[in-house]
Amino acid sequence: MMEEDEVIESCRIDEKDTRIEVSTRDDISHNQRKQPILEELTTLEKVPDRMPKAAFLICICEFCERFAYWGAVGPFQNYIEFPVPKEKHGQPGVIGAGQQTATTLTLFFQFFCFAIPVLGAIIADQYLGRYKTIIIFSLVYTTGLIILTLTAIPPAIEVKASLPGLIVSMIIIGIGTGGIKTNCITMAADQFPHKDPYVKTLKSGKRVIVDPELTISSMFHWFFFSLSLGSLSPMITTYVEKYHSFWMAFLIPTIMFLISVIIFEIGSKLYIKIPPNNSALLDLFNVFRLAFKHGRNLDNAKPSKFSLDVAKQYKIKWDDKFVDQIRASIKACRVILTYPIYWACYMQVYNNLISQAATMTTNFIPNDMMYNLNPITVMIFTPIADHVL
Known part of the structure; x- marks a missing residue:
């Protein structure tokens, strides 16, 4: 609950306790939004606003981008560690560099993808703005996925181009995801122009206060839900890897990412684009x-x-x-001092535990299917944390 003087300041109540009417460009009915008086702030129920189409499109794009990212990353450990199987349904692999090299490369890739967003944030805030930054880095991202796919086809495997192609694609994809990861969620938040609460009458006649904090919280909930849903893509690509080929497993994320770029560009005229100001x-x-x-x-x-x-x-x-x-x-x-301990344990799911699973009898289930444990857990516990805890 805000202090009384903060409430009065936020509502900007004048001497006559008169409402201030605000009209907004995204109000389809052109009704004037009325800010609540102090009594209404303390008595009326607070609800989130509806999600604008622009924010909804960005959530769809995030779903496609995470689908592409994790769909490509899912097969990495097997792709690097094991050689091409001699039997038709043997352990899938291509490069055959061993577990240590595979773990090192996957850890490097994850670190690189978490470091580059700092650069993406500076470029967006200081120079290009979020929209242009996302478009440019999407083209970089697409290039990396294409290189990854092409160097996984049989002719590239025969001339041993897969390992250098993988390293180059890791760097390019890492740069691409760094420019997108840091800007998508903030651009989605930019699509909610209402910074102050206002009174709204529902169809039932009930009067409520539309709270911008609840609106942003709700948007984050759906954003991370779509992110987690997209992160389930290894359920598809690991099966394709096991029963068809790695190049097909990489082609699916490439196509999915191109779809995300198209969807993002379709919504160009709907977006609220904050110009670069200062980082x-x-x-x-x-x-x-x-x-x-x-x-x-x-x-x-x-x-x-x-x-x-x-x-x-x-x-x-x-x-x-x-x-x-x-x-x-x-x-x-x-609190960050505890993070290395957490990540040292958590990252085993993406490398060493996959290698361990390769030594077990998994029947028809790919050994790298455990990638999906994280997004499944997030999808279960996010609404519980948001609405219950």
């Missing part, structure tokens, strides 16, 4: 640079430490509040 990450780096360079010269600063307060004296593109937020974020980020 908070670049400001963050500059604050740290100034703190390391000049922070020890401040009065009362310990010689062995640096002080962020020196950045307040410069205020190049930030204010004192931004510097204070960085300090608070650093304290909050101490």
Whole structure:
């Protein structure tokens, strides 16, 4: 519950307690949206707004992109570790580089895909905007998938082009997904222009308050649901890998990603496109640079430490509040110290446990099917966490 003075400020109630009417470009009926007065904020039920078509299209694109990503990644461990089987239904493989090399490459790929989004965020916020960044990085992504598919066909396998083709495609796909991963979800949030609550009368006659916080929360719920649904694609590609070929297993994600690009472009005229303004990450780096360079010269600063307060004296593109937020974020980020332990265990599902499963009797089930445990768990527990816990 907000404090009373914050409620009054957010509602901008004037001396006569008059409503402020706001018209928005996406209001089809052109009805004026009425902001609630203080009494309505405390008595009326709060509900999320409907999802705009633009946000819905972005969720579909995220489904297709995750389908393509995990559909391609699913067969990687077998593709790298095992050689081409001599028997028709033997253990599927192509490169035959062994478990250690396969695990190393898959770990490198996952790390690279998590590091590049920082670059994608800076390019979108500082230079191109989210829409153009997603389009450009999608073309890069498509190139990587095509290389992966072509170097998995039998003639490429015979000339031993599969391993170099895989490494090149990993780097290109990693760059592509980095520009998309960091911008899709924020662009989906941009499609909700209403930043203040407003009163709405339902068809039943009941009056409610449409809460933007609940709206964004609901959007994130559906976004991650579509993401998790798309992540189930290894259920398809691992079976194709086992019973047909790797190149076909990679071709399916390639086609799916091209569909996502087409869908994203179809919605071009519907999107709210926020122009590039300023990258908070670049400001963050500059604050740290100034703190390391000049922070020890401040009065009362310990010689062995640096002080962020020196950045307040410069205020190049930030204010004192931004510097204070960085300090608070650093304290909050101490939880990240536990992440290496988590990821060291979790990543085994994508490499070593797949190799272990290859030594077991799995009957008709592919040994790399366990990729799907994560998205299935997310799809079960996300609505529970969102609506129950």
